Amino acid sequence: MASANSLFDDMRSKPEVIDPPQTEDMTDIGETVNDPVQNAIKPNVAAVSSSVRELLECPVCLNAMYPPIHQCSNGHTLCSGCKPRVHNRCPTCRHELGNIRCLALEKIAASLELPCKYQSFGCAGIYPYYSKLKHEGQCSFRPYNCPYAGSECTVMGDVPYLVAHLKDDHKVDMHGGSTFNHRYVKSNPHEVENATWMLTVFSCFGQYFCLHFEAFQLGMAPVYMAFLRYMGDDGEAKNYSYSLEVGGNGRKVIWQGVPRSIRDSHRKVRDSFDGLMIQRNMALFFSGGDRKELKLRVTGRIWKEQ
Structure with missing residues (x-):
């Protein structure tokens, strides 16, 4: 489970901390016939x-x-x-x-x-x-898997159904608008063997996006990663772009990319490193202070390509 001290704060509200990790009916087809x-x-x-x-x-x-x-x-x-x-x-x-x-x-x-x-x-x-x-x-109409990471959720459905499922069953934080400003705080950043998984759903441009932020072990090195997924197919995801920015002490790192479709599993996106990745030493440098507490502020923006 995630550390009790983990907190992922939106500057406006507080997202959720999440523990890690036929029958086919024949229909009568054809045009109307008067015979x-x-x-x-x-x-x-x-x-x-x-x-x-x-x-x-x-x-x-x-x-x-x-x-x-x-x-x-x-x-x-x-x-x-x-x-x-x-x-x-x-x-x-x-x-x-x-x-x-x-x-x-x-x-x-x-x-x-x-x-x-x-x-x-x-x-x-x-x-x-x-x-x-x-x-x-x-088939573009085939249902999607629930994008909630780390829970092995087996729920499937169309996008409106999954949005309601994420809100009601997983209690994820729902946000309107295309910009965000989050803060991730961890009192003991050296304890990353139990990854922290977090998900926030954004509604903008008439679509839904899932923002993931987590800590995990990459080989022997602890890393932090943030990335965005689009609740729809890959062809539609390519109509959008997003940026993520994290920094401190006069320095910053910026990531810009295309959101991945939720057809791609959370693990597939994470393991392809398709997102903003920060090693622990740099994250602690951005946090300032005595480097014993992690304080990362992640800002971002989603926009539609013309």
Whole structure:
């Protein structure tokens, strides 16, 4: 847990100190058709498609199957990933699987077109069966992971949901405006084996940004790091820039960069050193006094690129 003496003060308010560290529903797709025969057929087509999709579900892992699809001599199928897990025995009838491919089912799968599993999040796309998985891995409507660092939070959702989640469940500090002036104080900066994680959410330009500030051990050297993440996709994050400044005793260090999308995990951003980093000796120099207490003032600004 963070030191009881750790404090990360906003000049206007006090942020939080944080301890460190399918089912897919088939929908009827198509334009409106006035032909009564066509309209009568549509429910049957949907039912057939749903049945085929059930056949394409692996009985072991329950995921959709992709070539090669294996079958036993009795016609029971399973995916290639699960075949070694069942020791080459059919999980349904226990017969030996051998190396029989279910080519008919593979061809039927190739003829299917299905909605994205993130349809409920707003994706209206329809994709061929064998392209659907790749699309879903890149779909811009797929939910985001909670950006709260150090808690192993498993909550996922769209940005408005996560903003409410951060505020209500993690009690993070919420700020309006594109500038900030924070102060980080630690009475014993030599104790950094238990990292201090802090998060503040900023609302500006109709978007949300997460400011991280933490202490951690880089090899044998304690360091302090601050960086900004954008609550949205990487393509949108590149429309913004930010600067961070820390200093004292007539000196200062300035960092300017582009906020990283929360698609990139907190750890990935931290380990890429994509932010303002200060080693302990320089941080103590900026703090002044007898170098026994850390007092860092971090100011920053977010702006939109033209």
